[in-house]
Amino acid sequence: MVYLALVLLFLAIVFFWQSNRQRKAAGLPGGRVIYTDTRGWGKLEKPLFYQALSLTGKPDYLIQQNGQIIPVEVKSGRAPAAPYDSHIYQLASYCLLVEKTYGKRPPYGIIHYNDRDFAIDYTRELEVSLLDLLAEMKRDEHKRDVARSHEQASRCARCGFRKVCDQSLA
Numbered sequence: 001m002v003y004l005a006l007v008l009l010f011l012a013i014v015f016f017w018q019s020n021r022q023r024k025a026a027g028l029p030g031g032r033v034i035y036t037d038t039r040g041w042g043k044l045e046k047p048l049f050y051q052a053l054s055l056t057g058k059p060d061y062l063i064q065q066n067g068q069i070i071p072v073e074v075k076s077g078r079a080p081a082a083p084y085d086s087h088i089y090q091l092a093s094y095c096l097l098v099e100k101t102y103g104k105r106p107p108y109g110i111i112h113y114n115d116r117d118f119a120i121d122y123t124r125e126l127e128v129s130l131l132d133l134l135a136e137m138k139r140d141e142h143k144r145d146v147a148r149s150h151e152q153a154s155r156c157a158r159c160g161f162r163k164v165c166d167q168s169l170a
């Protein structure tokens with residue numbers, strides 16, 4: 001089971017990088033810039049796990065405020081004009097894991113870049129889009145090859161899988 005979860009996590013990361021198509025179809029939220037006080041951020045000891053989807057993940061921080069639990073994903077480097085689709089889906093999966101683990105649905109999650117924070121609303125539309133993506137991943141789980149979904153060399157250049165990916169453009 002742990003192995004399966006790890007495989008799914010690996011596939012999730014690959015798909016997160018390939019998710020531009022899904023974002024356009026789903027109209028993912030672009031995020032809004034917010035100010036956060038990092039003093040209230042709590043580190044998570046162990047990854048969260050949701051058995052029904054064999055999904056696991058570990059937000060960098062959880063913020064507890066006003067009875068809500070908000071996941072935070074920290075990204076190194078300067079903020080892009082809008083969060084990447086891959087970052088949005090990763091954060092959405094953390095929102096799902098928080099809801100399933102603690103029984104409280106986060107209204108939003110936070111992506112923290114070096115110079116800016118974005119709040120991403122965890123809408124029903126985003127959740128449905130995430131579940132569609134996870135279902136697609138499960139279907140492709142045993143395929144040897146999964147087609148690249150973009151033509152952006154710059155994206156491959158930033159991808160941590162480019163050395164093992166036979167479809168890399170960089």
Ligand code: SF4
Pocket residue numbers: 014017018148155156157159160161162163165166167168169
């Ligand atoms: S190297 Fe390019 S094609 Fe391969 S997984 Fe990364 S982004 Fe996708």
